[in-house]
Amino acid sequence: MRVDGYAPIEDYALIGDGRTAALVARDGAIDWLCLPNMDSPSVFAAILDASRGGAFVVQPSIPFDSSRRYVPNTNVLETTFTTARGSVRVIDALTLPDGRLEPMREIVRSLEGLSGAVPMRWHFAPRFDYAAASPRWDTRNGRPVATSGAVAMAISSWNAGAASQHDDAVGADFELESGARALLALSTAYAEPLVFPTRQALEARLAYTISFWQSWVAGRGYDGPWRDPVTRSALVLKALIFAPSGASVAAPTTSLPEEIGGERNWDYRFCWIRDSSFLIDALLELNCYDETRSLFWWFMQATAITEPELHVLYRLDGGIGTTEHDLPLAGYRGSRPVRVGNGALEQRQLDIYGALFETAWLYSEGKHVIDRDTGRVLARIADYVCTIWQGPDSGIWEVRNGPFHFTHSKVMCWLALDRAGRLADRGELPARHRDRWRREADAIRAFVEGRCWSDALGSYSRIAGSSDVDASLLMLPIVGYGDPRGGRIAGTIDAVTRSLRHGDFVYRYRADDGVPGGEGCFLNCSFWLVSALARAGRVDEATSLMDRLVARANDVGLYAEEVDPNSGAFLGNHPQALVHLALVDAACAIRNRS
Amino acid sequence: MRDPEPIVSTLWSHLAGGFIGTMVLTTMVRAANEMGLTRMDIALLLGTTVSDNRRRAKAIGYVFHFVIGMVFALLYGVFFHAVGYSSWWLGALLGAVQAVFTATVLLNAILPVVHPRIATPDTAANEVALVEPPGFLMLNYGRNTFLITLAAHIVYGAIVGWTARL
Numbered sequence: 001m002r003v004d005g006y007a008p009i010e011d012y013a014l015i016g017d018g019r020t021a022a023l024v025a026r027d028g029a030i031d032w033l034c035l036p037n038m039d040s041p042s043v044f045a046a047i048l049d050a051s052r053g054g055a056f057v058v059q060p061s062i063p064f065d066s067s068r069r070y071v072p073n074t075n076v077l078e079t080t081f082t083t084a085r086g087s088v089r090v091i092d093a094l095t096l097p098d099g100r101l102e103p104m105r106e107i108v109r110s111l112e113g114l115s116g117a118v119p120m121r122w123h124f125a126p127r128f129d130y131a132a133a134s135p136r137w138d139t140r141n142g143r144p145v146a147t148s149g150a151v152a153m154a155i156s157s158w159n160a161g162a163a164s165q166h167d168d169a170v171g172a173d174f175e176l177e178s179g180a181r182a183l184l185a186l187s188t189a190y191a192e193p194l195v196f197p198t199r200q201a202l203e204a205r206l207a208y209t210i211s212f213w214q215s216w217v218a219g220r221g222y223d224g225p226w227r228d229p230v231t232r233s234a235l236v237l238k239a240l241i242f243a244p245s246g247a248s249v250a251a252p253t254t255s256l257p258e259e260i261g262g263e264r265n266w267d268y269r270f271c272w273i274r275d276s277s278f279l280i281d282a283l284l285e286l287n288c289y290d291e292t293r294s295l296f297w298w299f300m301q302a303t304a305i306t307e308p309e310l311h312v313l314y315r316l317d318g319g320i321g322t323t324e325h326d327l328p329l330a331g332y333r334g335s336r337p338v339r340v341g342n343g344a345l346e347q348r349q350l351d352i353y354g355a356l357f358e359t360a361w362l363y364s365e366g367k368h369v370i371d372r373d374t375g376r377v378l379a380r381i382a383d384y385v386c387t388i389w390q391g392p393d394s395g396i397w398e399v400r401n402g403p404f405h406f407t408h409s410k411v412m413c414w415l416a417l418d419r420a421g422r423l424a425d426r427g428e429l430p431a432r433h434r435d436r437w438r439r440e441a442d443a444i445r446a447f448v449e450g451r452c453w454s455d456a457l458g459s460y461s462r463i464a465g466s467s468d469v470d471a472s473l474l475m476l477p478i479v480g481y482g483d484p485r486g487g488r489i490a491g492t493i494d495a496v497t498r499s500l501r502h503g504d505f506v507y508r509y510r511a512d513d514g515v516p517g518g519e520g521c522f523l524n525c526s527f528w529l530v531s532a533l534a535r536a537g538r539v540d541e542a543t544s545l546m547d548r549l550v551a552r553a554n555d556v557g558l559y560a561e562e563v564d565p566n567s568g569a570f571l572g573n574h575p576q577a578l579v580h581l582a583l584v585d586a587a588c589a590i591r592n593r594s
Numbered sequence: 595m596r597d598p599e600p601i602v603s604t605l606w607s608h609l610a611g612g613f614i615g616t617m618v619l620t621t622m623v624r625a626a627n628e629m630g631l632t633r634m635d636i637a638l639l640l641g642t643t644v645s646d647n648r649r650r651a652k653a654i655g656y657v658f659h660f661v662i663g664m665v666f667a668l669l670y671g672v673f674f675h676a677v678g679y680s681s682w683w684l685g686a687l688l689g690a691v692q693a694v695f696t697a698t699v700l701l702n703a704i705l706p707v708v709h710p711r712i713a714t715p716d717t718a719a720n721e722v723a724l725v726e727p728p729g730f731l732m733l734n735y736g737r738n739t740f741l742i743t744l745a746a747h748i749v750y751g752a753i754v755g756w757t758a759r760l
Contacts, residue, residue, distance in 0.1 A: 018719025
C-alpha cells in the first residue's frame with residue numbers, strides 16, 4: 001500500500017544486467033532506473049519524488065492483489081496480479097546481450113493472462129537527469145521515443161493497446177484474456193542511435209537472460225544450510241557488480257532514508273574498499289573465480305593513482321572524483337535532502353587498509369598469484385600503514401564529528417600488517433620490511449589490548465578509553481583478531497548484545513555521530529552477530545538467530561541497509577550488498593562450525 | 595631506379611627514430627604512472643590481449659608497444675616522403691594527431707572490440723572482463739591521462755621527425 005504515492009522500501013525487487021539496475025514495486029511500477037549505468041542520472045525516480053520523479057507502470061486498472069517471486073535462480077522477476085476479473089502474470093527483466101544486435105540497455109515486460117479477462121494499463125513517464133529535464137517526444141518506426149541530451153528511450157508494445165501521449169507520458173489501456181500474451185519493451189540508447197528490436201528478438205533475449213542466470217547459479221558451488229537465501233544473495237551481488245569494470249556497487253540507489261523524514265540520506269552508488277574483503281570472501285565461497293579475479297584486478301587498477309594512500313570509495317569507473325550535492329527532489333516520503341555524490345570520500349578511514357590486505361590474502365588463499373608489481377604496491381601500502389595507524393580516523397561508520405581512535409580501525413590496521421607479513425612469508429610481497437610490519441602489528445595489538453579494553457564493560461570499547469561499544473567490534477572474531485572463544489571476545493559479544501541489540505536486530509552504536517536524526521538497525525550488524533556467535537562456538541544461538549533473520553527478508557529475499565526494529569519496515573538504500581555479504585558470511589560461519 | 599643504400603639508410607633512420615621515440619614515450623608515461631598522475635599502463639593494456647598473467651602480459655606488452663612504435667615511425671616516414679619534407683616540428687605535429695587518434699579511436703573504440711579481456715560499456719553480467727576500458731580520451735585512467743599521452747606522443751613524433759633522413 002502506497003503512502004502519499006510512496007511504496008514501502010521492502011516492496012521493491014531488483015532487476016539488473018550488471019550495468020544498470022531497476023527497482024520494481026509490488027504494484028508493477030518501475031520507480032528507479034539510471035541510464036546508462038547504475039551511477040548515471042536517473043530516468044525513473046518516483047521512489048525519490050512520487051509526483052515528478054518518473055516511472056514505468058504496468059498493472060491492472062481495477063483493484064488487485066499481487067504476489068511475486070523471482071523466476072527460480074535468476075534476477076528475472078515474476079509478478080502475479082489477481083483481480084476480481086481474473087489474473088495476469090508479468091515477467092520483468094533487464095535483458096542480457098545474446099549476440100544479436102540489441103539496444104544499449106533494455107527492459108522487457110512480458111505479460112500473460114492466466115485467467116478471466118483483466119483490464120490492464122501501462123504508463124511510461126521518463127524524467128531525465130534526476131527529473132531536471134523533461135523529455136522531448138517523437139515517433140520513430142511507429143514507436144514513441146523520448147529523448148533528452150544523449151539519452152533516448154523507445155517504448156515498443158505488442159497486444160498492449162494503442163499508445164497515446166498525454167502529460168509528458170505515454171500509455172495505453174487494454175484487456176488481457178486468459179492465455180493471451182502482451183509484450184512491452186523499453187529500448188534505450190546513450191550517445192548512439194536507438195536499436196528497435198523485433199518481438200521475436202525480445203522473446204529470444206528474455207529466454208536467454210533466464211537461461212544465463214540459471215546456468216550461472218548452476219556453476220556456483222555453495223553447499224550448506226540456508227541455500228536459497230545464500231543463492232539469492234549471490235544473485236543480488238552478481239547484479240550489483242558493474243560488469244564494464246568489475247567494481248561492486250554498495251547499493252543501486254541513493255538517498256533512501258535511514259529514518260523516514262530524516263536527513264541521513266546517502267548515495268551508495270560507489271564501490272567501497274571496505275566491502276572488498278567481504279566480497280572476495282563471498283565470491284570464493286560461492287566459487288565465483290572469474291568475478292574474484294576481476295574484482296581484485298579492478299581494485300589494484302583503481303588504487304594505482306592514490307597508493308599508498310587509499311580512498312574510502314571509488315567510482316564504478318575507477319575514478320575518485322565525486323562531490324556530494326543535493327537534488328531538488330521531494331525525497332522518499334519527504335526525507336530530504338536527496339544527495340548524489342558522497343562526502344565520505346574526503347574522510348580518513350583506517351579500516352580500509354585492513355580490508356585491502358584481507359582482500360589480497362583471501363585472493364592469494366584462493367590460489368591466485370599476486371604479481372610482482374602488485375606485491376610492490378602492497379608493500380608500499382603496508383609501509384604507509386606503519387606511519388598512520390597511530391592517528392585518529394572517521395571509522396567504519398564514517399562519523400562526521402570525529403576523528404577518533406576507533407578500536408575497529410586499529411584492529412584493521414593490525415590485520416593489514418599481519419596479512420602483509422604472511423604474504424611476505426609466502427613470497428608474494430617483498431620481504432624487505434617484514435620485520436617492521438610485524439613490530440608495528442605487535443604495537444597495535446598492545447594498544448588495542450591496553451587502551452581499547454574496558455574492565456568496566458568487560459569488553460573492548462568503541463573508542464580507545466571510551467565506555468561504550470559499537471557493532472563493528474563484532475568484526476574482531478570475524479577477521480581473526482584474538483581468540484574467538486576467549487573471554488575478551490565473549491565479553492565483547494555480550495556487551496554489544498546488552499547495549500545495542502533490539503530483538504533480532506542490532507544498532508550500530510548509541511553515541512552521537514555528528515549527523516542529526518535517528519536511524520534503524522543496520523541489518524549487516526545482525527548477521528555479524530550471527531558470524532561472531534558461530535566463531536565463538538555458540539552455534540545453536542547463531543543458528544536460531546540466523547533462522548529468524550532469514551525470515552525477515554522481503555517477499556523476494558532482499559534486504560535494505562536497515563530495518564525499523566519496531567515495525568520491521570526497511571530503511572536505507574536497497575538492496576544493500578553489505579547485508580547480503582554478511583548473510584553469506586554468517587551462513588558459511590555456521591556451516592564451517594557445525 | 596634509386597640507389598638501395600639511401601633507401602636502407604632511410605628505413606633505418608625511421609626505425610631508429612621509432613625505437614628511441616617509443617623508449618622516451620614509454621618512459622614518460624611510466625614516470626607519470628609512478629608519480630600517480632595516471633593509471634595508464636600501455637604494456638598491461640596491450641599484453642593482456644594475449645595473456646591473463648599480469649607479469650607475462652606486461653613483458654609481451656612492452657614488445658608490442660615497441661613494434662607498434664616502429665611501425666608508426668615507418669608510416670611517418672611515408673608521410674615525410676609524400677610531402678618531401680621532414681623536421682622535428684612536423685613529427686611533433688603528427689605525434690599530436692596520433693595521440694588524439696589513439697585516445698579517441700584506437701584505444702577507446704577499436705582495442706576493446708578486439709581485446710578479449712577488456713570491458714566495454716556494453717559488457718553485461720554474462721561476461722566477466724578483467725581490464726578496465728580506457729574510455730573517451732582515456733579519462734577512465736585519470737584526468738591527466740590524455741595530456742600525458744599527448745605530451746609523450748609529441749615528443750615521440752619530434753624524435754622520429756628529427757632522426758628521419760629523406
